[in-house]
Amino acid sequence: MTKVLIIAEHDGSALNPSTAKCVSCAAAIDGAEIDIAVLAADTTGIAAEAAELEAVSRVLTIERAENEKPITAKLAPQIAAIAGDYSHIMGPSTTFGKDLMPHVAALLGVNQVSDIMTVENSHTFKRPVYAGNAIVTVEAPAGSTVVATVRVASWQAANGGNSATIAPLDAAAELPMHTRYVSLESAASDRPDLQTAAKVVAGGRALGSEEQFGLIYQLADALGAGVGASRAAVDAGYCPNELQVGQTGKIIAPDLYIAIGISGAIQHVTGIKDAGTIVAINKDEEAPIFEVADIGMVGDLFQILPELIDAVN
Amino acid sequence: MDKIIVGLKRVVDYNVRVQVKSDGSGVETDGVKMSINPFDEIALEEALRIKESGAATEVVAVSIGTSESQQQLRTGLAMGADRAILVTVDGDIDPLSIARVFKALAEKESAGLVMLGKQAIDGDNSQVAQMLAALWGRPQATFASGVTIEGDSARVVREVDAGLETVEVDLPAVLSVDLRLNEPRYVKLPDIMKAKKKPLDEMPLADLGIEPGPVIKELQYAAPEGRQRGVTVDDVASLVAALKDKGLV
Numbered sequence A: 001m002t003k004v005l006i007i008a009e010h011d012g013s014a015l016n017p018s019t020a021k022c023v024s025c026a027a028a029i030d031g032a033e034i035d036i037a038v039l040a041a042d043t044t045g046i047a048a049e050a051a052e053l054e055a056v057s058r059v060l061t062i063e064r065a066e067n068e069k070p071i072t073a074k075l076a077p078q079i080a081a082i083a084g085d086y087s088h089i090m091g092p093s094t095t096f097g098k099d100l101m102p103h104v105a106a107l108l109g110v111n112q113v114s115d116i117m118t119v120e121n122s123h124t125f126k127r128p129v130y131a132g133n134a135i136v137t138v139e140a141p142a143g144s145t146v147v148a149t150v151r152v153a154s155w156q157a158a159n160g161g162n163s164a165t166i167a168p169l170d171a172a173a174e175l176p177m178h179t180r181y182v183s184l185e186s187a188a189s190d191r192p193d194l195q196t197a198a199k200v201v202a203g204g205r206a207l208g209s210e211e212q213f214g215l216i217y218q219l220a221d222a223l224g225a226g227v228g229a230s231r232a233a234v235d236a237g238y239c240p241n242e243l244q245v246g247q248t249g250k251i252i253a254p255d256l257y258i259a260i261g262i263s264g265a266i267q268h269v270t271g272i273k274d275a276g277t278i279v280a281i282n283k284d285e286e287a288p289i290f291e292v293a294d295i296g297m298v299g300d301l302f303q304i305l306p307e308l309i310d311a312v313n
Numbered sequence B: 001m002d003k004i005i006v007g008l009k010r011v012v013d014y015n016v017r018v019q020v021k022s023d024g025s026g027v028e029t030d031g032v033k034m035s036i037n038p039f040d041e042i043a044l045e046e047a048l049r050i051k052e053s054g055a056a057t058e059v060v061a062v063s064i065g066t067s068e069s070q071q072q073l074r075t076g077l078a079m080g081a082d083r084a085i086l087v088t089v090d091g092d093i094d095p096l097s098i099a100r101v102f103k104a105l106a107e108k109e110s111a112g113l114v115m116l117g118k119q120a121i122d123g124d125n126s127q128v129a130q131m132l133a134a135l136w137g138r139p140q141a142t143f144a145s146g147v148t149i150e151g152d153s154a155r156v157v158r159e160v161d162a163g164l165e166t167v168e169v170d171l172p173a174v175l176s177v178d179l180r181l182n183e184p185r186y187v188k189l190p191d192i193m194k195a196k197k198k199p200l201d202e203m204p205l206a207d208l209g210i211e212p213g214p215v216i217k218e219l220q221y222a223a224p225e226g227r228q229r230g231v232t233v234d235d236v237a238s239l240v241a242a243l244k245d246k247g248l249v
């Protein structure tokens, strides 16, 4: 029997949308019974959100002061302790899940299936390799637990409207003290979150400075879009690291992605392959970004952007 | 801290446009340029800087692979690693077994740090560091973009989805490094000559008493669904019109 345990991602008070995408992936396995585990210091609000997700049977809450911050060294032993009944344990392939799930897999003595794009059957999945330049079908061994991360950009969020049972659980595990959370530095903004935004405006090296990168924010605000960036723009300090899109940044699937002054290196393009419409603005007509763009415009971004911002406003 | 172990994986160079073999058995590697996984090179650079700061005495580069990986280890030695170990395997080996190799070596060498890339750009798995931390029972700090050694602990800045997270870990610990941690040094010709004299030990996997368990089987490789090149517009008005057409503005 297929019993899936999904590890909820949250910020201490609200559920991260990546969890609803994991639910969709789990529900793609025939006959799967789906539970969600919420590990937090206070699980109330998070568990209530998780219980609304379609196809979820139970939400299991593990409330402990040590679960206030997502420290893998503390979370993983608790997850391993409750893994026994499950055929599958899944988490999102966000930095939270990427940090946590392989550790859980090793505690259970299995390899992990990373970044599930599609489910073929309970043990067979498709996943990207080589920065998305190849897709491989993999088969996890029968008879051992499948531990996996879900490529969130490949899945729609599960619908709400459910009211799954919420039950507290005791995960007896001794937790190490050797890893301590210090702080989180986050460039808070009111803009739509890059990972879930329907529209994203992204800037590259061509923006030239932090100040001029402001043009990207202006266009994003005019469109009600989130903001992304190439690695070169982040490396140059034009914008914070959490805006990086690509193989080593965020993999996203907005309805609209506007790439401005971005050349379109494979490591960048792998992060936007699932976008609905890609628009590219670049002064070099040979730039590889045009090969994947639905709408291309060749020209100087410093001339185009002010005009475009005006037109949208 | 005495020793730092650094993992160096031989992978298809990041500039190569990877092609799937026509029979779907893998990707074309014949005649393709191979390099150190870029993240591993950054791990090595950081280990060398830690040693140069006086916080460690020896940097040991480790690769697990066929004898061809000697090439990447020699490059690592030329960058400044003191010695190298190649654990030889016949074909591919799974992440969990690799983590077991690093655990065995970390214990044997009494390493203070094991530094790995946050992912290898071939399989893009991002698993080994986390698995090693679990098996070894030591802290992990993944996706590091800043590392400061403070006596028996390390302060690590991590690139996470929400921004920059700082954690403190007791040593020994496992770090996986991200691209913005540093810029690796260039290897100079005299260093390549010197590297030829540095020790590079080979040992078969079985010598560590490790037998790979059940693996995740790769059934079939395929090229991804491509995107088609679309239309070109000449002015902002046409761009806005095209977006309006699609209901995007």
Ligand SMILES: Cc1cc2nc3c(=O)[nH]c(=O)nc-3n(C[C@H](O)[C@H](O)[C@H](O)COP(=O)(O)OP(=O)(O)OC[C@H]3O[C@@H](n4cnc5c(N)ncnc54)[C@H](O)[C@@H]3O)c2cc1C
Residues within 6 Å of the ligand: A203, A204, A205, A206, A229, A230, A231, A232, A233, A244, A245, A246, A247, A248, A249, A250, A260, A261, A262, A263, A264, A265, A266, A267, A268, A281, A282, A283, A284, A287, A299, A300, A301, A302, B014, B038, B039, B121
């Ligand atoms: C292991 C590895 C992982 C990586 N991961 C990522 C990743 O996750 N994300 C990522 O983005 N990159 C990643 N990279 C880097 C990637 O290879 C490229 O170097 C990077 O994406 C380039 O960023 P860019 O397009 O902004 O800069 P460039 O390649 O320098 O492109 C700038 C573009 O701007 C155009 N331009 C210049 N001036 C103007 C103007 N006035 N108006 C209009 N256009 C102009 C130019 O024609 C050019 O096409 C990775 C690299 C490696 C090795």
